[in-house]
Amino acid sequence: MAITHTQPRFSSKLTSQCQNCSLSALCLPIALADEDINRLDQIIERKKPLKKGEFLFRQGDNFDSLYAVRSGTLKTYNITSLGEEQITGFYCPSELLGLSGIDSSSYPVSAKALETTTVCEIPFSHLEELSTQIPSLKHQIFKIMSRKISDDQQMMVLLGKKNADEKVASFLLNLSNRFKRRGYSASSFRLSMSRGEIGNYLGLAVETVSRVITRFQKNELIHVDGKEIEIVNFEEMQKLVGVAHDCDKIAHF
Amino acid sequence: MAITHTQPRFSSKLTSQCQNCSLSALCLPIALADEDINRLDQIIERKKPLKKGEFLFRQGDNFDSLYAVRSGTLKTYNITSLGEEQITGFYCPSELLGLSGIDSSSYPVSAKALETTTVCEIPFSHLEELSTQIPSLKHQIFKIMSRKISDDQQMMVLLGKKNADEKVASFLLNLSNRFKRRGYSASSFRLSMSRGEIGNYLGLAVETVSRVITRFQKNELIHVDGKEIEIVNFEEMQKLVGVAHDCDKIAHF
DNA sequence: CTGGTAGCCTGACACAGATCAATAAACTTA
DNA sequence: TAAGTTTATTGATCTGTGTCAGGCTACCAG
Numbered sequence: 001m002a003i004t005h006t007q008p009r010f011s012s013k014l015t016s017q018c019q020n021c022s023l024s025a026l027c028l029p030i031a032l033a034d035e036d037i038n039r040l041d042q043i044i045e046r047k048k049p050l051k052k053g054e055f056l057f058r059q060g061d062n063f064d065s066l067y068a069v070r071s072g073t074l075k076t077y078n079i080t081s082l083g084e085e086q087i088t089g090f091y092c093p094s095e096l097l098g099l100s101g102i103d104s105s106s107y108p109v110s111a112k113a114l115e116t117t118t119v120c121e122i123p124f125s126h127l128e129e130l131s132t133q134i135p136s137l138k139h140q141i142f143k144i145m146s147r148k149i150s151d152d153q154q155m156m157v158l159l160g161k162k163n164a165d166e167k168v169a170s171f172l173l174n175l176s177n178r179f180k181r182r183g184y185s186a187s188s189f190r191l192s193m194s195r196g197e198i199g200n201y202l203g204l205a206v207e208t209v210s211r212v213i214t215r216f217q218k219n220e221l222i223h224v225d226g227k228e229i230e231i232v233n234f235e236e237m238q239k240l241v242g243v244a245h246d247c248d249k250i251a252h253f
Numbered sequence: 254m255a256i257t258h259t260q261p262r263f264s265s266k267l268t269s270q271c272q273n274c275s276l277s278a279l280c281l282p283i284a285l286a287d288e289d290i291n292r293l294d295q296i297i298e299r300k301k302p303l304k305k306g307e308f309l310f311r312q313g314d315n316f317d318s319l320y321a322v323r324s325g326t327l328k329t330y331n332i333t334s335l336g337e338e339q340i341t342g343f344y345c346p347s348e349l350l351g352l353s354g355i356d357s358s359s360y361p362v363s364a365k366a367l368e369t370t371t372v373c374e375i376p377f378s379h380l381e382e383l384s385t386q387i388p389s390l391k392h393q394i395f396k397i398m399s400r401k402i403s404d405d406q407q408m409m410v411l412l413g414k415k416n417a418d419e420k421v422a423s424f425l426l427n428l429s430n431r432f433k434r435r436g437y438s439a440s441s442f443r444l445s446m447s448r449g450e451i452g453n454y455l456g457l458a459v460e461t462v463s464r465v466i467t468r469f470q471k472n473e474l475i476h477v478d479g480k481e482i483e484i485v486n487f488e489e490m491q492k493l494v495g496v497a498h499d500c501d502k503i504a505h506f
Numbered sequence: 507c508t509g510g511t512a513g514c515c516t517g518a519c520a521c522a523g524a525t526c527a528a529t530a531a532a533c534t535t536a
Numbered sequence: 537t538a539a540g541t542t543t544a545t546t547g548a549t550c551t552g553t554g555t556c557a558g559g560c561t562a563c564c565a566g
Contacts, residue, residue, distance in 0.1 A: 078407075080410060081495025086410045086413060099398075099402050100399055100403040100406060102395050102396055102399035103396045103397075103399035103400040103403060104403070109406065128392065128395070132385070132391070135385050142355050142394070142398070143355055144356075145402065146356035146357075146398070147357075148402055149353045149402060150353040153331065153341045153342075153353060155409055156339070156408055156409060157333060157339045159409060159412035160339060160412050161333060161337065164552075194513065194514090195514065195515095200413075203413030203414065205553070205555075206513090207556095208553060210514060211515080226513095242334025416523090447544085448543070448544060449544090458525075459543085460523085460524080460525080464523095479531090
C-alpha cells in the first residue's frame with residue numbers, strides 16, 4: 001500500500017516515506033489524513049532487494065505479510081499436480097502481492113523475482129489492527145481485494161473464451177495500461193518475462209506466443225526487438241481485444 | 254454471511270435467525286459472540302424468492318449489497334465485447350455473491366437464478382460499519398475475500414492447463430465437495446445448470462461436455478440420468494483431476 | 507577465443523476439441 | 537393431448553494450436 005521510489009534505505013528512522021513516494025497515489029487512492037499515513041508508514045518495512053530468480057515467498061510458507069512492489073517485477077505461480085508451474089500473475093511497481101494467503105494462513109502460491117526487485121513488506125496483523133482504527137484504510141483494503149477479484153475474473157474470460165491473437169493482444173495492452181498508470185510510456189516498454197512465461201500465463205505454447213508476436217510485427221501492429229515492445233497501432237490492437245466501446249451490442253436478457 | 258434454512262419469512266421482527274440457521278457454521282466459521290450474531294442478524298434482509306431466469310443484479314447496477322444464497326443456485330457472468338456471455342461462477346447455498354462490486358461501486362457481472370432461489374441481502378455499508386465495531390467480523394470478511402481470490406486462481410489453472418476430461422472431472426468433484434460441506438451427499442446430486450452453461454464456464458463446447466460425460470458413464474466413473482449425477486468411482490475421478498497426494502513430485506527450484 | 511546453455515524463432519505434422527448437421531429427448535404452453 | 541421450443545446426444549469433418557525437431561542468437565564461464 002505504501003511504497004517509496006527513492007533509493008532503498010533500511011533505516012527505520014526514516015518515517016513518512018509513503019508521503020514522498022511517487023507511487024502513493026496508486027497505493028492510497030483515497031487520501032488518508034497525514035497522521036494516518038504516518039501510522040501506516042511505521043508498520044511498513046523496506047526490504048533489501050531480491051535478485052532475479054529469488055523467492056519473495058513460497059507456496060506453503062506461513063502467511064505473515066502483504067508486499068507492495070517498489071521496483072522490478074515478480075511472478076506468482078502454482079505448482080500443478082503434475083509438477084508443472086502455472087503462472088497466476090505478474091506484479092509491477094505499486095501492485096500488491098499476497099492477498100490469497102489471508103484465508104489459509106499460508107501462501108497458496110510462490111512469488112519469484114523476474115529481475116532485481118524491491119518490495120515494501122506490510123505485516124498483515126499490524127495492517128489489520130491499524131485498519132480497525134482507520135475505517136478508510138479498511139475500506140481501501142476491501143476495495144483492493146475486490147478489484148483483484150474482478151481482475152481475476154477478467155482473466156478467466158480471457159483464458160476461457162479468447163484465441164491466441166486475442167490473448168497476446170490483451171496481455172500487451174494490459175501491460176501498457178499498467179505502465180501508463182505509473183507514469184511511464186504506454187506505447188514503449190520492456191517485457192521482464194520470457195516468452196515461455198507469457199505462454200504459461202496465457203495458456204499457450206511458447207511457439208504460439210512467438211508466432212503471434214512475429215505476425216503482429218509483420219502486420220505493423222507492434223514493433224519488437226527481443227524484450228523491447230513498441231505498440232504501433234493501438235486501434236487495431238484494441239479491436240483485436242474487443243474493447244468496451246462497441247457495448248451497444250450488449251443486451252440484457 | 255448469515256443464512257437461515259427455515260421457510261422464507263419476511264417479518265423483520267424475527268431476529269436471531271442466523272443462530273438457528275443450519276448454514277451459519279459455514280457463514281460464520283469463527284464463532285461470533287451471541288450478541289454480535291444478533292447485531293449482524295439485524296442488518297440482514299431476507300428477500301423474496303427469485304424464479305428461474307430472474308436477475309439478482311445486473312452488470313452495471315449500483316453496488317449496495319452482498320448476497321448469501323439460502324436455497325437454490327445462481328450463476329454470475331460477464332458479457333464479452335462480442336456480446337457472448339462468459340460465466341464466471343456458480344453459487345450454491347451458503348455461498349456469498351457480489352464481492353467484485355465493492356471496488357467500482359457497480360457490479361461488474363450479472364447474477365441470474367438457475368432455479369427458484371432465495372437469498373439473504375447484506376447491505377454492504379451496514380456490514381462495513383459493523384465490521385468496524387467487531388474486529389473478528391472484519392477478519393472474517395478479509396478471509397472470505399482472500400478465499401475467493403485463491404479459488405479464482407485455481408480456476409485460472411483449470412482453464413489454462415487442463416484438458417476437457419480434467420475440466421469436467423474437476424467441475425464435478427468441486428460440486429461434490431460443496432454439497433458435502435453443506436451436509437448433502439457427496440456422491441449423488443442434481444446439476445442445476447445446463448450442459449451449455451457447464452461448457453461456457455469451463456471453456457468447452459456443449460458437445461464436448463456431453464461427450465465427456467457420456468464417456469465417463471461408459472467407463473463407470475459416474476452414473477448420469479439427465480441432470481442427476483452419481484459419482485461412482487471417486488478414486489479414478491481424483492486421479493483425472495490430479496489430486497494433491499502426489500505432491501512429492503513437487504520441487505522448489 | 508571456445509564450448510555450453512538458455513531463449514527465441516520457424517517449419518512440418520498431429521490431434522484435441524470446435525463446428526456443422528441431424529436426431530432425440532425433455533420441457534412448456536395451450 | 538399436441539405443437540412448439542429448448543436441451544442433450546451423436547456422428548462427420550475441420551481447424552487452431554500443441555508438439556517435435558532443427559537452427560539461430562546472445563550470453564556466460566573458463
